[in-house]
Amino acid sequence: MSNKIFKKLLIFFASILIISCSPSEKKIIEKKNIYPLEDIYKAAYQKFEEGSYADSIKLFELVEKDYSYTDWASKASLMRSYIYYETSNYILALANLQRFKKRYSEKKDLPYVEYLMAMCLFEQINFVSLTQENTELALKQFNKIVNEYPTTSYATDSKFKIDLIYDQLAGKEMYLARYYIKRQKWNGALYRLNNVVKNYQSTVYIKEALHRLVEVHYILGNINSAKKYASILGYNYNDSDWYKKSYTVVTGSNILLEKEKQKKTFKEKVKRLFR
Numbered sequence: 001m002s003n004k005i006f007k008k009l010l011i012f013f014a015s016i017l018i019i020s021c022s023p024s025e026k027k028i029i030e031k032k033n034i035y036p037l038e039d040i041y042k043a044a045y046q047k048f049e050e051g052s053y054a055d056s057i058k059l060f061e062l063v064e065k066d067y068s069y070t071d072w073a074s075k076a077s078l079m080r081s082y083i084y085y086e087t088s089n090y091i092l093a094l095a096n097l098q099r100f101k102k103r104y105s106e107k108k109d110l111p112y113v114e115y116l117m118a119m120c121l122f123e124q125i126n127f128v129s130l131t132q133e134n135t136e137l138a139l140k141q142f143n144k145i146v147n148e149y150p151t152t153s154y155a156t157d158s159k160f161k162i163d164l165i166y167d168q169l170a171g172k173e174m175y176l177a178r179y180y181i182k183r184q185k186w187n188g189a190l191y192r193l194n195n196v197v198k199n200y201q202s203t204v205y206i207k208e209a210l211h212r213l214v215e216v217h218y219i220l221g222n223i224n225s226a227k228k229y230a231s232i233l234g235y236n237y238n239d240s241d242w243y244k245k246s247y248t249v250v251t252g253s254n255i256l257l258e259k260e261k262q263k264k265t266f267k268e269k270v271k272r273l274f275r
Helices: 002-014 037-050 053-066 071-086 090-103 110-122 133-148 153-182 186-199 206-219 223-236 241-251 255-273
Strands: none
Touching (some): 037 053, 071 090, 071 110, 090 110, 110 133, 133 153, 206 223, 206 241
16 A cells, blocks of 8 residues: 555656747646655655665655645654665764754754754764864753753763763874874873873873873973872872883882882781781
8 A cells, every 4th residue: 555655746846847839839737646655754754674775764854845835844844854864874963954954943953953963963973083073063962952952861861972082082092192192292192191180080091191190200300209109190090001000100110010029028027026
C-alpha cells in the first residue's frame, strides 16, 4: 500500500505540466493534486525506516510545503534535519536547523534543535593535530544548552560532551607543547603548557603538562620553578609515573630507589631501639 502511495506522490512533482510549442501558443497548466497529509507523512516515515533517505526527504519536504499551516510541517522539518545528521550531511543539517529556528521559533522542540546543532558540530571535530574550530563551536553550543535548558536530558548529555571537548582542546595544547619542546622553542612550549594548567585542570593531560613544565624550567635553569611544579605534581598525583619522572629531574635520583633506601633506614632505626 505504501509503495502505491509513494508512486502516486512522485507524480506530484510532475503535476504542473506546461506545454509550450511556440511563443504565440497558449500555455496549458494542469491542476495541482494535493494528497492527504496522513498518507504523505506515513509514506515519508516508512521510507526513512527502510533506509530510503532521499525518497523520505522529498516526501517530508512535501509535507512542509503543502501543509505549512499545521504542526506536521515543523515535525517534517525536524525529520529532514535528523536524516541529514544520520547520513553525515552535517552542513545541510545545520542549515535546515537554522531555518527551523527562524520559521518555528515558538515551538517547544527548540531544546532538541539546539542539541542536534551541537551534535552536528561535535561530529565534525578533527584530530588534535588539525584545526579545532568546530570543537570551539561545539563547546559554545553545548554550554548554551546547559545554560538555557538546564533541566532537560539534553543538558545532562551536554555536560558529558563538554568534558570530552575539554580533553580535546587540552590535547591540542599538549600536541603543540610537545612540538615546541622537540624544536627547543621554550617560550612557545611554556605558553601551551600553562594554558593546560590554567584552563584544563580536570583533563587527562594535566599530569603530563605539569611534568613538562618541570622539564622545561629545569632545562632553562629555573630550578625553583621546576621544583614548584614537581611539588604540585607530587601533592596531587603522588603515585603517577609523571611524578616519578619529575622527581628524577629535580633530584637527580630515582624516587623508587629513594623510597627503598628510606625503608631500610627506618628498619635500621627500629632495630637499634631493641638492641
